[in-house]
Amino acid sequence: MFLRIDDRLVHGQVVTAWIKQLNVKSILVIDDLAAGNPIISKALTMATPKNIKLVIKSVEDAKSCLCDFEEKDLLIITKAPVNAKKVIQENLCYEWKMNVGNMGMDAGRKKYAQTVYLDEENYAAIKELEAIENIDIFMQTVPGQTVTKF
Template identity: 35%
Template sequence: MIVQIRVDDRLIHGQVALMWGKELNTKGILVANDHAAGDETQAATLKMACPADQKLLIRTVDEAIKVAADPRGKDMRIFGLVDKVSDALKIVEGAPGAVGAVNVANTGRFDRSDDTAKVTLVTNVILNPYEVEATKKLVATGVPVIHQVGVTDTKTNVADLVAKLG
C-alpha cells in the first residue's frame, strides 16, 4: 500500500530521503514520473539520492498505478512521490483504496505554464488552472489530502485551502 503520496516537484531530495521514509515507516519509495522513468540521467540521480534502507522504483504514472493496485503489495509500506497533483489524482483514481493519504507539499515552481493564470494555494504550492481542478477532484475522492512540508510542520487540510479559492 502507498502509505502517502507526496507531491513535490523535486521528487527525492534531502528532506524526503532522510526524514519522510522514517516518519512514515516505509521500506520502499515509488517515484511516479513519466520523465524520470524515461531519462537515464534523472533516474541515476534519483537512485543516488535514495537512502540505502529504502528500495526504489521509478515508474511512469501508468506503471505506478499497476504497482499500487497489485495485491502483492497491499501489506508493503510504500512512500510515493510525484511532481504534480494531477499525477497523484491519477494514481488515487486508478488504484482505489491503495493510497492512504496525499501530501501536497511543494509543487508548481518549475511549471512553465502562464504565470498570470497561476494561483498560490499556500507557500510553495503554486497551481495552474489544470492543477487547481485536479486538486479539487483529489480532495473530492475522500482520500486525506494535506499540506505538510516537513515532518514536524503542522498539517493543513487542503480542502480548507481549496475552499478559499472559491
C-alpha cells in the same frame, strides 16, 4: 497509502524527514520523464538511501503496480496532482493520504502555501480528489509542521 506531491521528487526533506517519519522501506517515484531518462533515474537512485528500495515508473505503469508493494512500507512521490489523480482513481481500494509538499512558483500558478503554487489544472485535480471519501489531502512541507487544508 501515502502519496507526496513534490516537484523535486527525491531530495533532502524526503530522505531526512519523510522516510524516517513514515518508516518506509520503498519509494515509488511516478514520473514519465524520470522513467524514460537514465540520467534522471541515476540521480534519483544516488539521492535515495541504500537501505531504501527505489522504483521509478511512468504514470501509466504506476496505475497497476501498487499491489506489488506493502502499503505500510511505501512512500509514493510524484511531481503534480494531475499525476496523482490518474493513479489514485485506478486504486480507490486504498485509504489515501495525499501530502502536497512542494510545487514551486511558475507562470500561471497561484500560491496556496509557502511552498505550494498550483495552476488551474492541478488545483482542479485536487478538488476532484477531495470529493472522494477515502482521500485525505493536506499541505505540509515536513513532518511536525502545521497541516493546512485547501
